[in-house]
Amino acid sequence: xxxxxxxxxxxxxxxxxxxxxxxxxxxxxxxxxxxxxxxxxxxxxxxxxxxxxxxxxxxxxxxxxxxxxxxxxxxxxxxxxxxxxxxxxxxxxxxxxxxxxxxxxxxxxxxxxxxxxxxxxxxxxxxxxxxxxxxxxxxxxxxxxxxxxxxxxxxxxxxxxxxxxxxxxxxxxxxxxxxxxxxxxxxxxxxxxxxxxxxxxxxxxxxxxxxxxxxxxxxxxxxxxxxxxxxxxxxxxxxxxxxxxxxxxxxxxxxxxxxxxxxxxxxxxxxxxxxxxxxxxxxxxxxxxxxxxxxxxxxxxxxxxxxxxxxxxxxxxxxxxxxxxxxxxxxxxxxxxxxxxxxxxxxxxxxxxxxxxxxxxxxxxxxxxxxxxxxxxxxxxxxxxxxxxxxxxxxxxxxxxxxxxxxxxxxxxxxxxxxxxxxxxxxxxxxxxxxxxxxxxxxxxxxxxxxxxxxxxxxxxxxxxxxxx
Numbered sequence: 001x002x003x004x005x006x007x008x009x010x011x012x013x014x015x016x017x018x019x020x021x022x023x024x025x026x027x028x029x030x031x032x033x034x035x036x037x038x039x040x041x042x043x044x045x046x047x048x049x050x051x052x053x054x055x056x057x058x059x060x061x062x063x064x065x066x067x068x069x070x071x072x073x074x075x076x077x078x079x080x081x082x083x084x085x086x087x088x089x090x091x092x093x094x095x096x097x098x099x100x101x102x103x104x105x106x107x108x109x110x111x112x113x114x115x116x117x118x119x120x121x122x123x124x125x126x127x128x129x130x131x132x133x134x135x136x137x138x139x140x141x142x143x144x145x146x147x148x149x150x151x152x153x154x155x156x157x158x159x160x161x162x163x164x165x166x167x168x169x170x171x172x173x174x175x176x177x178x179x180x181x182x183x184x185x186x187x188x189x190x191x192x193x194x195x196x197x198x199x200x201x202x203x204x205x206x207x208x209x210x211x212x213x214x215x216x217x218x219x220x221x222x223x224x225x226x227x228x229x230x231x232x233x234x235x236x237x238x239x240x241x242x243x244x245x246x247x248x249x250x251x252x253x254x255x256x257x258x259x260x261x262x263x264x265x266x267x268x269x270x271x272x273x274x275x276x277x278x279x280x281x282x283x284x285x286x287x288x289x290x291x292x293x294x295x296x297x298x299x300x301x302x303x304x305x306x307x308x309x310x311x312x313x314x315x316x317x318x319x320x321x322x323x324x325x326x327x328x329x330x331x332x333x334x335x336x337x338x339x340x341x342x343x344x345x346x347x348x349x350x351x352x353x354x355x356x357x358x359x360x361x362x363x364x365x366x367x368x369x370x371x372x373x374x375x376x377x378x379x380x381x382x383x384x385x386x387x388x389x390x391x392x393x394x395x396x397x398x399x400x401x402x403x404x405x406x407x408x409x410x411x412x413x414x415x416x417x418x419x420x421x422x423x424x425x426x427x428x429x430x431x432x433x434x435x436x437x438x439x440x441x442x443x444x445x446x447x448x449x450x451x452x453x454x455x456x457x458x459x460x461x462x463x464x465x466x467x468x469x
Contacts, residue, residue: 002057005075008082009053012089016040016050019093028409032236033227035408036096038431039401042307044092047432048085048382052308080321081314081382084391088382088398095402104403105410108448117456122417126459127181131201134175138208174458179205179221180424181417181459183228210255218255222247227427231420252306309380309435312362316383319366320390331361333388336438337397343438344445358384358436378435385437397437404430404444421455422447 020040024031031037045051057078095101108114179201186198202221209218222244229237320328336343336356348355359376363369366387367377379387385397408430411423425447434440 002075004079005053005057005082008079008086009049012044012048012082012086013050015086016044016089016093030231030234030412033230034412035405035427035430038427039405039433040092042432043381044085044089046304046307047309047380048088048313049082049308049310052304053082053310055304056308077314077318077322078310081310081317084317084382084386084394085310085313087391088394091395091398092402092405095399096406098403098406101403101406101408102410105407114452117452118414118416118419120416120418120456120460120462122181122459123461124185126461127178128197130174130458131178131182131197134178135204135208138175142208142211175201175205175208176220176224177421177424177455180224180228181421183225184232184417184420187229187232210258216251218251219244219247227424309378309383312378312435313380313383313386315366316362316379316387320387328387329365330388331356331365333384333438334393336436337388337393337441340438340441341445344442344449380435381433381437381440384435400441401430401433401437407448418452418455418459421459422452425451 020037023034023036028034109118182194182197182201186194202225205221206218209221212218222240226237226240226244229235229240319325343351357376359378362379362383363377366379369377381397381401382394385394389396404426408423408426411419411426414420426444429440429443429447
């Protein structure tokens with residue numbers, strides 16, 4: 001039985017390698033930062049088991065993750081899951097091979113307003129101003145207890161935590177785009193002004209990435225640097241890859257320990273940044289002594305373990321197909337998939353609705369992990385789609401994913417900074433297909449239709465004058 005699991009995993013890996021090799025042999029520009037390369041590497045190579053199955057599946061079980069997931073099941077569900085993942089992979093490449101992605105891209109950029117957007121340029125003074133505003137917003141959010149893991153529970157009790165924080169946080173996220181543009185200018189011009197801006201921005205990004213308490217926010221700045229350098233030079237710098245590798249290790253050791261600290265009972269969410277860091281140092285020393293958490297082999301295992309969702313996908317498939325579990329009650333997954341255009345243009349708070357807590361629902365209802373924990377658990381895109389409509393919805397969903405990957409690639413090829421910003425926004429959601437695929441479609445729609453206009457107004461002072469011409 002274990003052999004079947006490995007054979008299906010190997011089939012998926014070989015199939016994706018062959019497809020990527022075909023793309024590479026076409027001498028496509030920017031291959032190593034292309035959406036299909038990164039999406040295949042992360043979504044299928046890590047999240048859906050292409051690499052991680054060989055590392056974590058030992059002696060017929062996931063040695064680490066089984067400690068965290070409360071329901072154990074027969075490995076036949078893992079085998080069925082890998083079969084479904086193989087189908088999902090084939091559907092993705094089928095969608096990528098269609099011309100639909102190119103057609104959608106051409107339809108949008110041919111519209112008069114988008115032609116103006118993608119023929120404009122960035123105002124450098126406006127860029128610096130936006131970066132300052134974005135970092136000021138992050139400082140403000142932290143000062144009032146609405147930043148990252150250090151979120152004051154009093155805001156949640158008042159019902160404003162996520163609502164107020166998420167609305168303001170959008171401005172703070174502009175720092176990523178500003179940092180990306182600054183990195184482009186730094187590698188393109190390499191003068192003292194942009195070097196200074198680059199290192200100042202990097203230091204601030206790492207500070208906020210750390211105190212946010214999430215590993216992804218700490219790693220993101222280094223990925224931005226790699227993409228910016230590769231875009232400008234069309235070369236891979238080995239030193240940047242080593243820096244990213246080091247950042248990943250730090251994220252899954254020091255930053256992970258900080259996350260554990262913020263979940264610890266002794267952590268006071270209202271404490272200042274300096275107090276939090278100082279108290280964390282004491283906590284970290286005790287934690288390292290008891291857990292030996294900085295051992296390299298263990299760190300790599302934890303890293304891969306936190307990036308794979310094969311077991312969660314298997315739980316989801318089992319929930320639908322196992323007759324011993326009773327009738328599965330779909331909370332509205334198929335409906336969420338169908339209504340994504342409405343949600344893209346009319347936010348939930350305007351509709352008078354709250355976002356459905358998919359991760360909490362999955363933890364409580366599917367994993368039956370009702371132990372009072374507030375955090376969510378991702379079900380994987382395969383699990384989400386399968387619970388919404390079986391194998392048919394998995395095929396449809398991943399075929400759409402392939403179409404989006406092809407569409408996103410077109411934005412990378414245009415030598416315009418606003419097109420590149422649209423590509424970066426799309427890349428943030430396509431490189432690793434989110435578990436909630438309906439939310440992924442909402443964000444893609446916004447990034448293609450709404451966000452380019454917002455970027456234009458923000459970074460080009462002449463946008464309104466051009467709009468009237």
